[in-house]
Amino acid sequence: MTAHDISLSRRNLLKGAGALVIGLSLPQAGRAQSGAAQVFSPGGAAAFAPNAFVRIAADDTVTVLVKHIEFGQGPFTGLATLVAEELDADWGQMRAEHAPADAKLYANLAFGIQGTGGSTAIANSFEQMRRAGATARAMLVQAAAQAWKVPAAEITVERGVLKHASGKQGRFGEFAEAASRLQAPAEVPLKDPARFKLIGKDGTTPRLDSLGKSTGKAQFTIDIRTPDMLTVVVARPPRFGGKVASFDATEARKVKGVVDVRQIPSGVAVYATGTWPALKGREALKVAWDESGAETRGSRELIAEYRRLARTEGTVAGRHGDAEAVLARADKVIEAEFVFPYLAHAPMEPLDGYLEWNGQGALARLGSQLQTIDHQVIAKVLGLGPEKVRVETLLGGGSFGRRAQPTSELAAELAEAAKAIGPNRPVKLVRTREDDLSGGYYRPLFLHRMRGVLKDGRITAWSAAIVGQSFLKGSPFEAMIKDGVDPVMVEGASELPYEIADFRCDLHTVDVGVPTLWWRSVGHTHTGYAVECFVDRLLQEAGQDPVAGRLALMGKQQRLATVLKAVADLAKWNGPGPVGGRARGVGVVESFGSYVAQIAEVSLGEGGEPKVHKVWCAIDCGVAVNPDIIRAQIEGGIGFGLGHVLYGELTLDQGRPVQTNFDSYRSLRINEMPEIEVAIVPSSEKPTGVGEPGVPPIGPAVANALARLGRERPLSLPMVGGSV
Amino acid sequence: MVHSINVNGTTHRVDVDDDTPLLWVLRDNLGLTGTKFGCGVAQCGACTVYMDGQPLRSCSLPVSAVGDARITTIEALAGKEAEAVQAAWVKHDVPQCGYCQSGQVMSAIALLKEIRKPTDRDIDLAMTGNLCRCTTYVRIRAAIHDAARTLEG
Ligand code: FES
C-alpha cells in the first residue's frame, strides 16, 4: 500500500466511524437540524442564498458560510477563495462566517459528520465550495440575462461585475434578489485550473480575519458577555479518574460575586458574576476527593512499564520479510530507544463555552471542532431533541487538536454546568491555564524501541516496537481500530517510505487512566521523530549522506523524493557539516497526504542548548490554494514542533500533572524562533493538508544536526530540561 | 470596595474586591475584551495594556494598585506607531488564531515608541514576554521591521 492509500483508507475509516456516531445516537441528525441554516442569517439580510454556503447581499458582499472552525489554520480565507474563484468575485467583497452545526448540510466529506481535523478542510471542500460558487455565478448570470434580455452565454463575469458586449453591466448585489427567485441549476461546469485567478495565486487572497485579529475586535468564546450571564469555573480532581467525595462551599459562597456552587459529573462548579469571583470562590472551596479509581502512576513508572513491554511480542502493525531472523543472525544490531512525554496542546485561549437554555431549547456558542458530536452531547445532557439545540461555532484561540474531542468533554461539562443551575441562567464556562494544562487530553506518552541491521552499507533489517495509549479506543472513532491496531498510533512507522528488505513494526496498546487525544500531526509527532532519527543514524553508520542516502532508499516514493531534492536545493545542501560550529540535519515525512522535507541548521548555544538558526522546508500539498497560508502553516508547524521537541513535557508525578502554567510548560518564544524559508513544490494533484504536516520533520531534523555536533540524537524528549 | 480607575481617558467606578486583577475589571466589568487572558501569571503577555504609556501585564496588577495611573487598552490605540504596526500586521497576515495578537500589537507599538529602528535583538528583548502558541514569530518580526520603515517615512 502506498502512503497515499493509507490516507485514503484512514478517511474511509473515519467516514465509517462518523456514520456510526450518527446512527447510534442521533437518528436522522441532518433532517432534524437543517432548519438551523434558515434561522442563521450571516451577513445580515442576504438577498440571495443559492445554497448552504453562499450568501450574497444587496450591498454586494458575498459571505461564505464556513463549515470548518477557524482557529488560525485559515479555512475562512481558504474556503472563501474556492467560492470566489468560481464566482469570479472580487476578493474585496468576500466575507466568511462559521456555518451553524448541521451535520446534513455541513458534514466534512472526509468524516461524514461536521468537524475539522486530519488537515482535511481544503481537501474535502475543494470541489464542494467551487461548485457552490459556480452555482451562485450561474444564477446571477441567468438573472442578468433575463433583466438585459440577452443570452446568458454572452455574459461575462469579472471581479464581481457582470458584463455584456452591449455595454450593460452590473454588480452581484443588483441581481441578488432576482437570482434568489431562480431554480438552482443541477449541474454547473467548474473552471479549467489554467484559468484560475485566485487559487494558487500569491498575493490575491489576503486573510479575511487579519484586521479583526490585529485590532482586538475578533470575538472569541471567552469574550462573550450577555445580560445575567454567570461565569463558571469547575474544581476538578487532582488525579485523573478521581471523583468528588464531598464538598463544603460555606467559604466559597461568602466570596463577593459568587452566586451558587453545584456538583456536576466532572467536579464542583462555582457560579459567579465574573471570572475573578468565580476563581476566588473555587479557591475557597473545600473538596474531599475519592481517588479510589484514580490513576496514580507517574511518568517514570509508566516509562519503566513501557520499556519492559517493548521487549515482549506485540501486535503486528506492519511486516514484510523476516526482520527477526535477520536481527537474530546479525553480528551487530544497532539499537535506539526513544521516549516521548505527554504533551499538552495549550491553545492560547484555554477551552471555554457559552450556553443559554430555557428548558425547551438551547443555544451553545463555543470553539467547536467536532460540531456534530458536541451538538449531540449537549442535546443529550439537557434532555432536548437535537432540533431544539443550536450550536454556533466561534473563532478558536488555537486548538492543535484539543478542541476536537470524540468524547465532547468540554461540551458535556458546559451543558452539565448549565443544567445544574437550571434554565434561564446563561453560563460561560471558563478554564484557566492551570485547568488546561492539568486537565488531560494529552498527546500520549510513547516509547519506540528500534533495532536495525546494516550490511555492506545497506539497511537490511528494521524492527520497531511502539508502546503507548490509544485514544480511539472507547471513542466514537473506535471503528478505525483494525485487528487490534490503532492506526494513528503507528502511522508513519508501520510502513516506511524507505525500501528495506526485512521489516517489522509491533504495537503494544496500554491502558492508562490518563485521558489522551490527537495533537497536531497525531501519530507522526512521535513516529516521524523515531523513524527519521533512526534512519539517519543508520545512514551515518553506513557512511552515507543524509540526503543521498535517503533518496537511494525511496524507490517509488516520487513525491517524497521530489520534496527532499527541493529542500536540498533550497538549502544549497553540501553535506551535514558542521561548518563554523553549525551542522545541518534532515527530516522528511509524509503526513495527511502532504509531503514535507526540512533541513535545520543548528549550533550549540548557551549551556549547550540547541540553537536552531534556520529551517528550510519544501512541501508538496497538491494544488496550493493559498500559498501564503501554506507558508504560514509551515512556519507555525515548525515553531510548534520545535518548541515541543526542545522544551515541551507534561510530566505526571504519582498521577498528578507537574507543569501547570507557562512558567514550567515552556513554550517557544520569539528569540528561539528560527528563520524559515519555504518552497511549495508545484503540483496539480488534489489539494491535501497543511495544518499538521509542517510539524513532524523538525524534531528529527534538529536531532540529526545535533548528531553532527558531537551529541547523541536525543533519546528522550524534550531535548532541554527533560525531567524524567 | 469601589475603585475609581482611568481607562482609555474615562474614569470608571467599579465595585470589586481589591485583589481583582485589572485584566478582569477590563474584561468583565468594562467590557473591554480586546485584552486577553492567557496565563494569569505574567508569563504570556496576552493581557498587555499600557499603564501611563508603559506596557504592563494586567493579569498581575490588582485593581487597588492602579491608583491615578492612566490605563490604555487595544480598543483605544491611536497615533502613528499604532497605525503603522496594525497596518504591517495586516499586510504580513501575522495572525493565525489571533488570540495572542492584541498583546503582541501592544508590545510592538511600545517598542517602536521607544526605539525607532529596532534591531532583531531589540525585538527579541521587547517581544520575548509575548507567547504565541501558533508561533507567528517570523511574521511578527517582519511586521515590526516593516512598521519601523513606514515610520521612517
Ligand atoms: S494573562 Fe497576563 S501575562 Fe498571561
Ligand code: FES
Ligand atoms: S496567533 Fe495564535 S497564539 Fe498567536
